[in-house]
Amino acid sequence: xxxMLLVYTMIERSVIFQQDDVWNKKSNNDRITYEYAxxxxxxxxxYVDYTSFLRDKYIEKYDANTYTEKQDYLDDKAxxxxxxxxxxxxxxQEFISMYEGKGYTIRYLEPLKYRxxxxxxxxxxxxxxxxxxxxxxxxxxxxxxxxTVETTKDIKDPELTERYIRVxxxxxxxxxxxxxxxxxxxxxxxxxxxxxxxxxxWIHLNLGTSYTRFRGQEITDVINSPTGDLKPKRxxxxxxxxxxxYVNIAVDFHTLTYNSGIVSDVEKRQFNDKYTVYxxxxxxxxMLENSFxxxxxxxxxxxxxGLPLGMTMARHKDGLGDKLGNAYIIFIIAVPRLAYIFxxxxxxxxxxxxxxxxxxxxxxxxxxxxxxxxxxxxxxxxLMKWMRRYMIDQMNSDYVKFAxxxxxxxxEIFNIHISKNAMIxxxxxxxxxxxxxxxxxxxxxxxxxxxxVGNLLTLAINSHDNGIIVACxxxxxSLSIIALILGDLLLTKxxxxxxxxxxxxxxx
Amino acid sequence: MSELKNMTPxxxxxxxxxxxxxxxxxxxxxxxxxxYWRSVxxxxxxxxxxxxxxxxxxxxxxxxxxxxxxxxxxxxxxxSRATSYNLSPKAAQAYFGGFSIKWLLGTGSYGNxxxxxxxxxxxxxxxxxxxxxxxxxxxxxxxxxxxxxxxxFDSVMLVIYNIIANVPYILLxxxxxxxxxxxxxxxxxxxxxxxWLGIAYFFRTQVMIIRDREYSLASRCLGTPVTRVISKNxxxxxxxxxxxxxxxxxxxxxxxxxFLSYIGVGLSATIPSLGxxxxxxxxxxxxxxxxxWPPVFIASAITIILYVLGQNxxxxxxxxxxx
Numbered sequence: 155x156x157x158m159l160l161v162y163t164m165i166e167r168s169v170i171f172q173q174d175d176v177w178n179k180k181s182n183n184d185r186i187t188y189e190y191a192x193x194x195x196x197x198x199x200x201y202v203d204y205t206s207f208l209r210d211k212y213i214e215k216y217d218a219n220t221y222t223e224k225q226d227y228l229d230d231k232a233x234x235x236x237x238x239x240x241x242x243x244x245x246x247q248e249f250i251s252m253y254e255g256k257g258y259t260i261r262y263l264e265p266l267k268y269r270x271x272x273x274x275x276x277x278x279x280x281x282x283x284x285x286x287x288x289x290x291x292x293x294x295x296x297x298x299x300x301x302t303v304e305t306t307k308d309i310k311d312p313e314l315t316e317r318y319i320r321v322x323x324x325x326x327x328x329x330x331x332x333x334x335x336x337x338x339x340x341x342x343x344x345x346x347x348x349x350x351x352x353x354x355x356w357i358h359l360n361l362g363t364s365y366t367r368f369r370g371q372e373i374t375d376v377i378n379s380p381t382g383d384l385k386p387k388r389x390x391x392x393x394x395x396x397x398x399x400y401v402n403i404a405v406d407f408h409t410l411t412y413n414s415g416i417v418s419d420v421e422k423r424q425f426n427d428k429y430t431v432y433x434x435x436x437x438x439x440x441m442l443e444n445s446f447x448x449x450x451x452x453x454x455x456x457x458x459x460g461l462p463l464g465m466t467m468a469r470h471k472d473g474l475g476d477k478l479g480n481a482y483i484i485f486i487i488a489v490p491r492l493a494y495i496f497x498x499x500x501x502x503x504x505x506x507x508x509x510x511x512x513x514x515x516x517x518x519x520x521x522x523x524x525x526x527x528x529x530x531x532x533x534x535x536x537l538m539k540w541m542r543r544y545m546i547d548q549m550n551s552d553y554v555k556f557a558x559x560x561x562x563x564x565x566e567i568f569n570i571h572i573s574k575n576a577m578i579x580x581x582x583x584x585x586x587x588x589x590x591x592x593x594x595x596x597x598x599x600x601x602x603x604x605x606x607v608g609n610l611l612t613l614a615i616n617s618h619d620n621g622i623i624v625a626c627x628x629x630x631x632s633l634s635i636i637a638l639i640l641g642d643l644l645l646t647k648x649x650x651x652x653x654x655x656x657x658x659x660x661x662x
Numbered sequence: 663m664s665e666l667k668n669m670t671p672x673x674x675x676x677x678x679x680x681x682x683x684x685x686x687x688x689x690x691x692x693x694x695x696x697x698y699w700r701s702v703x704x705x706x707x708x709x710x711x712x713x714x715x716x717x718x719x720x721x722x723x724x725x726x727x728x729x730x731x732x733x734x735x736x737x738x739x740x741x742s743r744a745t746s747y748n749l750s751p752k753a754a755q756a757y758f759g760g761f762s763i764k765w766l767l768g769t770g771s772y773g774n775x776x777x778x779x780x781x782x783x784x785x786x787x788x789x790x791x792x793x794x795x796x797x798x799x800x801x802x803x804x805x806x807x808x809x810x811x812x813x814x815f816d817s818v819m820l821v822i823y824n825i826i827a828n829v830p831y832i833l834l835x836x837x838x839x840x841x842x843x844x845x846x847x848x849x850x851x852x853x854x855x856x857x858w859l860g861i862a863y864f865f866r867t868q869v870m871i872i873r874d875r876e877y878s879l880a881s882r883c884l885g886t887p888v889t890r891v892i893s894k895n896x897x898x899x900x901x902x903x904x905x906x907x908x909x910x911x912x913x914x915x916x917x918x919x920x921f922l923s924y925i926g927v928g929l930s931a932t933i934p935s936l937g938x939x940x941x942x943x944x945x946x947x948x949x950x951x952x953x954x955w956p957p958v959f960i961a962s963a964i965t966i967i968l969y970v971l972g973q974n975x976x977x978x979x980x981x982x983x984x985x
Contacts, residue, residue, distance in 0.1 A: 487910070488969035489962040490917035492924050492940060496947060496958060503948065600925060601944075612925040615840050623837060 183263040184276030190284065195363075198292075202258070204234060204281035207249050234279050237264045246281065253283035260284075296624075302358045306336035309412050314428070325395050326407050332356070340410040340429040353408065361625035364614075373625040377607050380436040380443075387435065391424040406435040445599065445606035449591020452526050456533035456587075461573075461580075463534070464541025469568050471546065479538055486535030495528045495601050502527075511603050521602075528598045533587070537580070544576035551575075581648045585640035589633045698981070706978040715967045722964060726784035735775070735782040735934055747771055750952055768952040771942060780956050782934040784964065786846070790935075791915040791968075794853045799908060801858035806865025807892050811873060816866070823863055826856055835918070836927045844930040849922075853915060861907060868903055872896050902979040909972020913965035920961055936961045 180188050190201045208230055212221040221227055230245040240246050240262075250260050261284060266277030306317040317336035324331035324344055332343035339355035346353065361373040384404040391401070410429040413421075421430045439447065467479040485494070502508040502524045509521045548554065549572065557567050599609040607626075614622035669677075706712055749757055749769040757769075767776035809819050826834070838852040869892075872878060878895050886895075916936070922928035923937025924944070931938060936957045943953035 484966065484969060484973075488913050488965040490920040490958075490965060492917075492920055493958045493962050496944070496954070500947065596925060597921065611836070612927075615836055616926045623840075627837065 180276055182266050182274060182276040183278060183280060186263060187280060187282070190282060199284055199286045201282050201284040202253060204246070204249055204283075205231060208245060211245070234262075234281050235265045235273075237262075237279065240279075240281070249281065249283070256285070258283035258285045296362065299360050302360055304334065304337040304339060304342065304356055304358070306334065308338050309336050309414065311412075311414060311428070325392075326389070331408075335427070338411055340412075340427075341408045344408050346408060355409075361628060362621045364619055364621045364625075373622055376622075377441045377610065379433065380440045385435045392426050393424055404434045404436070405432050407432065409433045441605055441607050441610065444604055445608055446591050448522060448525050448529060448598075448604065448606070449595070450588065451522075452529035452533060453587050453591060455526070455530040456537055459530075460534040460537025461541055461577075464538040465545060465568065465573055467538065467542045468545035468549070468572075469564070476542075479542070483535050483539045486532050487539075491532060492597055492601075494531065495597060498528055498531070499524060499601060525598050525602045525604055528601070529595050540580060541576060544579050545572050548572045548575050578645070578649050582641040582645050585644060586634065586637035589637040589640075701981075701984040702975075702978045705984060706975055709974060712971065712974050715971050718963075719967050719971065722784065722960075722967075723788065726781055726788055730778075730782045730785055733775075733778045733781060735778040750950075767956055768950075770939075770953050771946070771950075776953060776956055779934055779939055780936075780960055783936045783939055783957060784960055786929070786933060786935045787916050787919055787937075787961065788964065790846070790850065790853075790919055791912050793850055794857065794915045795908060795911045797850070797854045798857040798861055799904070799911065801854075802861025802907075803865055803904065805858065806862035807869055807897065809862055810866040810869025811888065811892060811896075819862075819866075823859060826859055827863070831856075831860070836922060836925065839922060839927045844928065846929065846933055849919075849929055853918065861911070864907070865900070865903075868900055869896055872899050902976050905972065905979050906976040909969055909976055912972065913968045916961060916965050916968075 177185060177188060177192075187203070190199070193199050194201055208227065209221070212224065212227045215221070216224055230243060233243040233246065234240045254260060261282045263280050263282070265279030266274040268274060306319060314336060319332065319334045319337065319342065321330055322333045323329075324333075324341070327345045327347075329345045331341050331345070333340060334342045342356040343352070343354045345351055359374055364373055364376060386402050386404040388400050388402050389405075389407070390397070390399065392407070394400075409432050411431045413428050413430040417425075417428055417430055424430075463479060467476045470476055508523055511521075545568075554567060554572060557571055562571075596608045596612055598604070599606045600612060603609070607629075610622060611626040613619075614626065747769065753768070767780070770776055770779065805819075809815055834856060835852050838855065839849060842848045842852060873896065878891065881891055881895055919928055919935060920937040920940060923935055924941045926941070928937050928941075929935045939957040940954065940961070943950065943957070947954035
């Protein structure tokens, strides 16, 4: 993980702006200040503008409402438009000495003027104090903010008097929910009709923000929020509860978060409190769910087909079935995955008229068929190969000869004794297989344009979205580490002879 | 015999000479000459499919390395003539006036020749696979051999391995290519900078198994130098392992290039490569099938042939099959 984050700092950061419309519209000095503002947003640096410094200074001197009318403020503000005289100003000198003392670099953007004295578009002069954040610093901030737990002290609003976390009756599900006040979300733990039925907003995994593709959005939100059309439902606003008034809206009231801005009059009539920010209920699955559904079904198919096929191949070694199976394995291993996914896509769309691309608006079950099969094919091949290999290795063991001498039938020996021992090698990979579903398959999702997480990384690379690239890397890597640990644990459960601790004498 | 009887004893003595007891040559054991590699190839060529694959591979190699000099490929050759875009083989023949080999497979989305494109692309892919396999295998085997042999090196390398191997390989390469650019050599750099690590790790385990065999221990007790133990006692045992590795590595680089170019981080568009051709034609694979299937077919053919040949060579290089 650390390696990847270091690698990520090597990327030229100006690529962020390649597809940025705002950046393209701005020119000259405006563009430079915009760049700094964006860099600050994505955590590359911190900068202070001379104007905001002035504002703070004069608010302190006068007050927030009237300072803009005072003449000394206006003089101080105008002076940086004069490239020759600005350094003589006392406020400018104060600004420079203050931030240079803190280790900031001062950068003066000269006003750009036409010969007749008019200012060029975006040519206003400005004075900035900049400090770059070190890689170590950024890394630390990233790790520090990785997992956040909501507490009642999260909202820094003095108007909020009641602060609690308690279990209440949930009017939207009819069951109970953990409700918080003073936390970012209102419903911290709740039930509803959507898979996996129990949801939480309590603990957040913060993977960072997207730079270009989903401008400024949290990546955890991007992969978790449902896609597709709005799904309205007859329901009541919190203030309507207990009355007969119903509205047909798609608002998901379980997603309410605190509104730290100004609550409008309409909102005041609809909500009892300041938790007025919501997201909508949609018909589609989220990116994560899409990848997971496809992946988990593909994995189930793979195990249901791959293991028995591998067993049959081993039992009838060198028979016709074994030869066909081997041809299939060679095909799967040697041919680029892209090639046979396209072959399958061509076959499926022309012969069976299955939908080829995922339509964004509507989600049809049939659209999941081809991606699922595409993902199952290589997994079946891999399982067949290893199952056959391990079973053949086991066939000459002493316990098999002993079982045969005892008069067990070949069927019993294969199905009970050999397969159980051969499975030991495969058990270790099962958690990785299941967690791998979350990562999704990069090619499959791209070919069928599935809105899933597997596709996210490649799209991010194409649009130079450093935020998503880092997030994906961290996400994938943590999953693979978890999978390894789970695999080890499962292995010890399946085969008690294997022990992971050093002192108990078991060796591997 | 009768002549011998008629001779005097002196004459007989002159005919024969006494031979000394030669201590050195009496120690030698005479056996029929055995050449390892000759036996390998004898077993290898016993299978008809190997000969067939070898012929096809030689053809592909010759065509892809020689023909680009006669058939220079230029993607933008007809870019100004929009009517020449996406022509089927038949339409292309008609468009360019009569039969020509150049337009045998139709034209691509810029009016480029598909056939010339494939030939040039196959060369890039093969070259890439060969160079990457050479670098990764050499580094992997040398480092793996030391890694497996030296316990102190092992503890250091395991830490490095755990850090790097936890990152999915595809992810690592795509990010690397994204950072360092998409030229031919930078692409090779991305594939080889960590690619050897997996090979070295696999090799380490193999070396460790053989390192502690009795004959190796005995050899070490007799004071054989380390380099000699590695090169004479251990490496020859691993020939078939090396060939097996090669059989999976070579096609994997071709697949990798196809994959990376497809997701848009592969070789740059100016270098003809199979992955690029597939990527350019993938949106139209149902409407203009002649642009899409030939590169897919060639990529699959090359990888399958390399894999089958490699596997069979690995089987043949196992001395137990030399009966």
